[in-house]
Amino acid sequence: MYNRVLLKLSGEALSSSENAFDPKVLSKLAEELKEVHDSGVDLAIVVGGGNFIRGKIVEQMGIDRVQADYMGMLGTVINAIAVQNSLEQIGVPTRVQTAIEMQKVAEPFIVRRAVRHLEKGRVVIFGAGTGSPYFSTDTTAALRASEIKADVILMAKNGVDGVYDSDPKKNPDAKKYEKLTYMDLLNQGLQVMDSTATSMCMDNDIDLIVFNMNERRNILKAVQGKGNGTVISKKGE
Numbered sequence: 001m002y003n004r005v006l007l008k009l010s011g012e013a014l015s016s017s018e019n020a021f022d023p024k025v026l027s028k029l030a031e032e033l034k035e036v037h038d039s040g041v042d043l044a045i046v047v048g049g050g051n052f053i054r055g056k057i058v059e060q061m062g063i064d065r066v067q068a069d070y071m072g073m074l075g076t077v078i079n080a081i082a083v084q085n086s087l088e089q090i091g092v093p094t095r096v097q098t099a100i101e102m103q104k105v106a107e108p109f110i111v112r113r114a115v116r117h118l119e120k121g122r123v124v125i126f127g128a129g130t131g132s133p134y135f136s137t138d139t140t141a142a143l144r145a146s147e148i149k150a151d152v153i154l155m156a157k158n159g160v161d162g163v164y165d166s167d168p169k170k171n172p173d174a175k176k177y178e179k180l181t182y183m184d185l186l187n188q189g190l191q192v193m194d195s196t197a198t199s200m201c202m203d204n205d206i207d208l209i210v211f212n213m214n215e216r217r218n219i220l221k222a223v224q225g226k227g228n229g230t231v232i233s234k235k236g237e
Contacts (some may be wrong), residue, residue: 001041002041002152004042004148005043006148007045007153012051021079029083030089034087035219043123044118047083047125069133070133077102080127083125087123139193139197141155142200145206151207153206153208155193158213165190178230179231184232202234207232207233210232211228211230
């Protein structure tokens with residue numbers, strides 16, 4: 001069982017076809033996260049903002065890339081507050097920290113304060129990415145995991161239970177990998193996370209587990225090392 005984990009959630013993981021973030025989806029997610037918290041694990045979360053806005057799409061509309069990325073960062077803050085509210089409604093203590101200071105709604109990111117919150121049993125949710133453009137929330141997850149000295153990054157996927165050699169939704173013969181190294185990701189061009197995030201995880205020897213979050217209790221199973229996702233590590237062990 002891992003002692004300190006960082007969960008990477010996409011913005012789409014909070015949404016439905018009707019809503020940018022869906023109360024029913026958030027409620028179900030919160031119950032899953034409460035199980036992890038109650039198991040005694042230190043839990044931190046990085047959430048994306050793709051359910052609201054994607055930088056590349058905004059850029060295609062003629063908006064400057066830097067401004068588009070900042071718009072995406074603000075979307076992640078909305079999602080972080082939504083996750084916080086859902087957790088606190090069921091009695092889970094939380095803190096939201098943002099890389100862009102907005103003290104009316106969240107704490108500024110300070111690594112020592114974040115670690116102290118975890119030690120006190122609070123779930124820490126990181127918003128606003130790294131605070132700088134040109135960096136994805138994958139890179140944010142790798143950076144925050146390195147800073148708080150997390151044992152593993154749990155990369156939650158919607159409907160995909162690991163890493164495959166091709167798209168399993170398009171190719172029924174796609175091969176699933178049980179274990180990989182970070183060099184495998186880079187050499188084979190497997191689209192798990194961007195190369196910056198991959199290199200950072202490898203350099204800091206942080207495990208990565210890619211799993212399907214749509215199955216009941218899969219987050220807790222991944223924390224306990226009992227999941228059926230793909231485990232990626234520096235040495236592939």
